[in-house]
Amino acid sequence: MDFKYESYPTLPPELKALILETVEKEQSNLQSTNIQMNASEAVIAAITEDVDLTNNLGWHYSESKAHFPFICDYYVFDVPAEVAIWLRDNVSAQPANIQVMTAGSHVPPHIDEIRKGALNYIIEAGGDVRTVFYNVKTENASQAATPFTVIPYEKLDISNDVDIQAERWHTLNTTRIHSVEGINPVKKRIAITISILE
Numbered sequence: 001m002d003f004k005y006e007s008y009p010t011l012p013p014e015l016k017a018l019i020l021e022t023v024e025k026e027q028s029n030l031q032s033t034n035i036q037m038n039a040s041e042a043v044i045a046a047i048t049e050d051v052d053l054t055n056n057l058g059w060h061y062s063e064s065k066a067h068f069p070f071i072c073d074y075y076v077f078d079v080p081a082e083v084a085i086w087l088r089d090n091v092s093a094q095p096a097n098i099q100v101m102t103a104g105s106h107v108p109p110h111i112d113e114i115r116k117g118a119l120n121y122i123i124e125a126g127g128d129v130r131t132v133f134y135n136v137k138t139e140n141a142s143q144a145a146t147p148f149t150v151i152p153y154e155k156l157d158i159s160n161d162v163d164i165q166a167e168r169w170h171t172l173n174t175t176r177i178h179s180v181e182g183i184n185p186v187k188k189r190i191a192i193t194i195s196i197l198e
């Protein structure tokens with residue numbers, strides 16, 4: 001299962017407003033991490049040191065801008081305390097972040113780092129956006145998909161393509177190769193993302 005809507009409640013309007021406010025306020029402090037997910041620095045260091053790109057499907061994410069000039073900037077930051085409490089009581093006690101994709105048209109094919117899945121809630125779609133899942137083409141089947149890489153479209157076949165509705169909780173299988181397409185570069189795609197670690 002790549003994608004499934006969940007029945008958790010809709011975020012109250014005042015908490016949605018608080019998240020939008022936080023995104024505006026934090027914008028100057030945001031640090032671009034491209035597709036690097038939020039994780040402790042120790043965990044990121046351990047993984048980045050060990051990225052073995054021998055016989056790999058993709059390029060290291062540090063080269064992503066050279067291969068994908070229209071890649072979005074990708075920001076992750078903490079949810080405000082009030083939101084964290086509401087999420088804990090109504091959705092999940094797992095770690096939650098706000099993610100923002102902007103200033104580009106897509107997030108190229110990749111698999112997420114560390115986490116096994118994501119429980120997400122889109123606050124602003126950021127355009128006419130689709131989330132696309134891929135299978136590796138047969139001729140590339142011997143190559144590995146590794147976190148911290150971006151994978152060229154030519155090596156992939158589209159498996160399925162979802163128009164995820166805003167303000168509906170859903171789970172994504174982030175161990176599958178996926179991309180986000182159709183982002184309006186002058187808008188922001190804003191979502192709450194809860195990491196499913198096990």
Ligand SMILES: [Fe+2]
Binds near residue numbers: 178
């Ligand atoms: Fe992802």
